[in-house]
Structure formats: C-alpha cells, structure tokens
Amino acid sequence: MLSLRSSTRLFCAKRLAYQRTVYSQASSDLKRVFSKIDDLKPRFIKRLKDAVAIPSVSSEPDRRNELFRMAQFIKSESEPLGVTLQQKELGLQDGVTTSKGEPIPLPPILQGTLKGSGSGKRILIYGHYDVQPANLEDGWSSDPFTLVEKPDGRLVGRGVTDDKGPVIAWINTIQAFKEAGVEIPVDLVFCIEGMEESGSEGLEDFIKQEKSKGFKGVDGICISDNYWVGIKQPVLTYGLRGVSYYSITISGPSEDLHSGLFGGTTYEPMIDLTHVLSRLVTPNGKILIPGIDEMVALLTPEESGLYDKITFTINDLKDALGNDTTIHETPKEALMSRWRYPALSIHGVEGAFSSPGAKTVIPAKVSGKFSIRTVPDIDLKKLDQLVFDHVEKSFASLNSKNKLKVELIHAGKWWVGDPNNWNFEAARKATETVWGVEPDMTREGGSIPIALTFEEELKKPVLLLPIGRGDDGAHSASEKLDTVNYIQGIKTMAAYLYYAGK
Ligand SMILES: [Zn+2]
Structure with a gap:
C-alpha cells in the first residue's frame, strides 16, 4: 500500500x-x-x-x-x-x-x-x-x-x-x-x-x-x-457557517463544599448543569432546541447536485478524525452536516474540578460553554431567544433552588x-x-x-x-x-x- x-x-x-x-x-x-x-x-x-x-x-x-x-x-x-x-x-x-x-x-x-x-x-x-x-x-x-x-x-x-x-x-x-x-x-x-x-x-x-x-x-x-x-x-x-457561543452559569451554595459534609443536603450546580447540557443535543448530533431546524434553508435539487460532484470520501473524514467515530455513513451526509446544517458542540465547564485524582468537592458555581454553528437562514436574534427559552425551561423543570444565568458570549453570522x-x-x-x-x-x-x-x-x-x-x-x-x-x-x-x- x-x-x-x-x-x-x-x-x-x-x-x-x-x-x-x-x-x-x-x-x-x-x-x-x-x-x-x-x-x-x-x-x-x-x-x-x-x-x-x-x-x-x-x-x-x-x-x-x-x-x-x-x-x-x-x-x-x-x-x-x-x-x-x-x-x-x-x-x-x-x-x-x-x-x-x-x-x-x-x-x-x-x-x-x-x-x-x-x-x-x-x-x-x-x-x-x-x-x-x-x-x-x-x-x-x-x-x-x-x-x-x-x-x-x-x-x-x-x-x-x-x-x-x-x-x-x-x-x-x-x-x-x-x-x-x-x-x-x-x-x-x-x-x-x-x-x-x-x-x-x-x-x-x-x-x-x-x-x-x-x-x-x-x-x-x-x-x-x-x-x-x-x-x-x-x-x-x-x-x-457562523457561530453563536453561549454560556450557562449555575450558582448554588455561597462557596465550594465538601461532599462528605454536604453531599445530599444541597442542590448542586454541577448536577443541574449536566442535566441542562444533556438536553441541548443528542449523541448523534440532533439539536434538541425547538425551532432551530425550521429556520434552516431547504435543500434545493441544484444545491444537492453540487455535493454529488465533490471529491471526498468517508475515509477522508475518518483519516482526519484519526479513527472511525463518524456519525454518518455517506460523504454527502457528512459534508452537509459540516457545511449546510447547524451543529451544537459542548466545549467545557468552567469552575468544575478537572485535575487528575479524586477531589470530593461540590463546586459552588459552574459555567457550561457551548456553541451553535449557524447556517442560512437562521436569524441570530431569534436563535438566541430560542436558546434562552429552552435552557430556562430545562432548568425550571429540575425544580432546583440554584440560580441560572444563560448568555450569549459572541456571535458571527453565516x-x-x-x-x-x-x-x-x-x-x-x-x-x-x-x-x-x-x-x-x-x-x-x-x-x-x-x-x-x-x-x-x-x-x-x-x-x-x-x-x-x-x-x-x-x-x-x-x-x-x-x-x-x-x-x-x-x-x-x-x-x-x-x-x-x-
Ligand atoms: Zn487565516
């Protein structure tokens, strides 16, 4: 070879x-x-x-x-x-x-x-x-x-x-x-x-x-x-594609706590955050925020035809990923998911324990960071509102006594x-x-x-x-x-x- x-x-x-x-x-x-x-x-x-x-x-x-x-x-x-x-x-x-x-x-x-x-x-x-x-x-x-x-x-x-x-x-x-x-x-x-x-x-x-x-x-x-x-x-x-970058901050107790002393007695921001983050997107990339898909421009036969001509194989994608963790089976689906459909990625959590070892901390305040890659014809202002409403609704359903703040950090249009x-x-x-x-x-x-x-x-x-x-x-x-x-x-x-x- x-x-x-x-x-x-x-x-x-x-x-x-x-x-x-x-x-x-x-x-x-x-x-x-x-x-x-x-x-x-x-x-x-x-x-x-x-x-x-x-x-x-x-x-x-x-x-x-x-x-x-x-x-x-x-x-x-x-x-x-x-x-x-x-x-x-x-x-x-x-x-x-x-x-x-x-x-x-x-x-x-x-x-x-x-x-x-x-x-x-x-x-x-x-x-x-x-x-x-x-x-x-x-x-x-x-x-x-x-x-x-x-x-x-x-x-x-x-x-x-x-x-x-x-x-x-x-x-x-x-x-x-x-x-x-x-x-x-x-x-x-x-x-x-x-x-x-x-x-x-x-x-x-x-x-x-x-x-x-x-x-x-x-x-x-x-x-x-x-x-x-x-x-x-x-x-x-x-x-x-454009990008709209958000943060979800959940704050609870006034300071970081020991789980041996306080575990089971308080609403934990990190637990709330993982619940809220898990309701943004499925493992195979489907965005769970209602109303976003409806804003995406419909695929025309002409646009679809452009994808058929592109020299790109699913193996090219596997090479770039370094292994086979692809969601899609065909290069056309993969390219469309990369170029013409929105995608939501979760990037990290600020304030959470992230070092090696087993620290038994309950973080008092954590911020989850995620972004949405945007495409035609997503209206960015409307997108922000859909994101805020969805996150607030998800959080409300937890019946937690913690405080939530969701905000847009920056946005660039498609x-x-x-x-x-x-x-x-x-x-x-x-x-x-x-x-x-x-x-x-x-x-x-x-x-x-x-x-x-x-x-x-x-x-x-x-x-x-x-x-x-x-x-x-x-x-x-x-x-x-x-x-x-x-x-x-x-x-x-x-x-x-x-x-x-x-
Ligand atoms: Zn450059």
Whole structure:
C-alpha cells in the first residue's frame, strides 16, 4: 500500500504532466506570466522564508513590534512593484498590555491600490499578516519561524499557509505580471490586516469607514485564507457557517463544599448543569432546541447536485478524525452536516474540578460553554431567544433552588455567496487552466466573519480562493504549504486576475 505521502507525490507528478497540455489553452499573455512564475520560483520561496522569519503573533502582546516589522516588510516588497500601501493605524488595543504593563497599539491595516490596464473591474484583495503562536515544544520538527524546504516539497513554518503564503503569493503574482511585461487587466485594492488570529479587532469599523473612500468602486472581493477540503482537488468556497457561543452559569451554595459534609443536603450546580447540557443535543448530533431546524434553508435539487460532484470520501473524514467515530455513513451526509446544517458542540465547564485524582468537592458555581454553528437562514436574534427559552425551561423543570444565568458570549453570522457569479466564474476558469480540472464548489464548517462584513458593507460578491491543502495544519505544529500548491496557487491568482478583467 502506498503511504499518504508517496501517493501524493505520484499524484503531483501526474498533475504536472497534465498541466503542460492544459497550459496550451491559456492565452500567450498568460503563458508568459506562468513561465515567469516558474523562473521566479527561488525568489518567491525566499520571499516567503523572509516573511516566516518575522514572528508576527498577534495574540502575544510582547511581540507587537514584530507585527509592525511584518507590515513594513510587505510594504517594502510591494512598493517596488508599483503598489502604494498605506499603513493605517487603529489606535490602542482594548484592555491588553505588554508583560511590563504598557498599552500596545493595534497592528496597522495595509491599505492600497495598484492601477491595472483598466477593464473597469476593481478587485479588493484581503489577507492577514499575523499568525498563530508557535513554539518548538508544541511538537514542531524544526524552529517554527525558520522556513524549511523538505525533500518531498513541503515548505514548513508558521504562517506558510495561514496566511503569509497567500499574502506573499499576491505580491509574487504582481511581480510576475510586471516582469513578463503583461499588464494586469484589473485595478487592485488591498486590505491586509494584522489581527485576524485575534478577532480582527478594528477591521469591521475600518471597512465601514472606508466603503465610501478607499474601498469605493470595488466590484468584487477575493479572500485567500482557507484550504482545499482534501489534498488532491482544488476548490472554490462559496459559504461559511457562523457561530453563536453561549454560556450557562449555575450558582448554588455561597462557596465550594465538601461532599462528605454536604453531599445530599444541597442542590448542586454541577448536577443541574449536566442535566441542562444533556438536553441541548443528542449523541448523534440532533439539536434538541425547538425551532432551530425550521429556520434552516431547504435543500434545493441544484444545491444537492453540487455535493454529488465533490471529491471526498468517508475515509477522508475518518483519516482526519484519526479513527472511525463518524456519525454518518455517506460523504454527502457528512459534508452537509459540516457545511449546510447547524451543529451544537459542548466545549467545557468552567469552575468544575478537572485535575487528575479524586477531589470530593461540590463546586459552588459552574459555567457550561457551548456553541451553535449557524447556517442560512437562521436569524441570530431569534436563535438566541430560542436558546434562552429552552435552557430556562430545562432548568425550571429540575425544580432546583440554584440560580441560572444563560448568555450569549459572541456571535458571527453565516455567509453564503452565489457560486455562479462572475467572481467565481473567473476563479473557476483560472483553476481549470492551471490545474486542468474543474474545482469543487465547497462550503466550510468554520467561520471567517469578515467575508460577510465585506459583502454586506460593499454590496459586492466575495470569493474564497484557497491555495493550500486540507492537511496543511494551519494553527498546528509543523504547518506546511506544498511547493506545488504555492507555485500553482500564484498561477491561479494570476489567471483569476486575468479572466476577471476579460
Ligand atoms: Zn487565516
């Protein structure tokens, strides 16, 4: 049996052979750009290496100057290519200080433009230059901030796929057009932020403020900040689930008690909480809160058909889970449950005993945390009310003398675009030209709230154009981007801009 890696290699070899014939369908302009991208490969890998070397971790206040260095790096790499980028300051970060107690500024948003040959189309490119934390002790095979080129083609380092790789890939795309002597047929507008991994603080207000200024006249938005579903098939993403996160706090006795002294004499918050939590969802994922299913958009035959074409097997899911704990038997059911139906997950209990050993405490106050991944057409305000009513009713039925508080901690709305609009059409053609296959049209179970903000504020279509694979391990140890995906991703971006302008 082939290992995953060697079968991937075989697959890549097949792909590369395939490309040569497909490229012949590209225009001569595009072929010149593609061959320039091949020529510049060492330069492009070096650029990514330099980007990875700056540990721009937005969640570590003591590294805030690294975010400013990273912003400066992007500016200095782009400006010789004719991109004017302005560093937009956002003020101080709310409630966060360095270890010395000093307030810290939010990382700047890089906003700018590049004039193309002018087909009239104006495309906004969004990306982020901050990364997740990474330490060698987390299980990295090498220093996370030193890009390593593995013999099998993997580029390993923090941020290679999320999201420095795609951001640098856009810069590379512009360089390739320029050096190939081909004009980019669209105008570009950039919005590159440095707080994505920490809740995109400041970005929403910035978009609202710029929609009538710097972002005026934008025709479409392209976001490259997600991944293929698997490792073989390129995808375009047209939907994301939202998330509404809740907490249920139950408080009882005035302080933690010993069960030997008080067990059997008092209503226990932890017992109440487990009863209430158990009434939220069944073990096979059915949400028990009445009224939610009724808000979910009905499946149309057209949408159902999109799932039939997707290259995904139940074994892919088992591989990702690490064993067979799947709820569903067919890949279609599994994908629909991940992308187009809501899901309720219970995440943890604050205040409960959770260490090894056998402590006989009765916790005085506990908070259960759960979230619901939301989908079209769930109304978030109505959802909150249904959740509150259901939890209060469940608790009331216990006849406990404890106190209940249920609240929403945060919410981000779902997004779904039209996979047949011009923005997706250009990306579909680009993918076919570069990879020689029609991309799968996919949705994602996770959330990128800013996709929806762009669409709602600018009232223009958003496209998600991922370049990395499903096994890249964004946010994990030994995050990687395959060299073939990096280089083909740059070509796909180039072809996308080309077709969007035609
Ligand atoms: Zn990201």
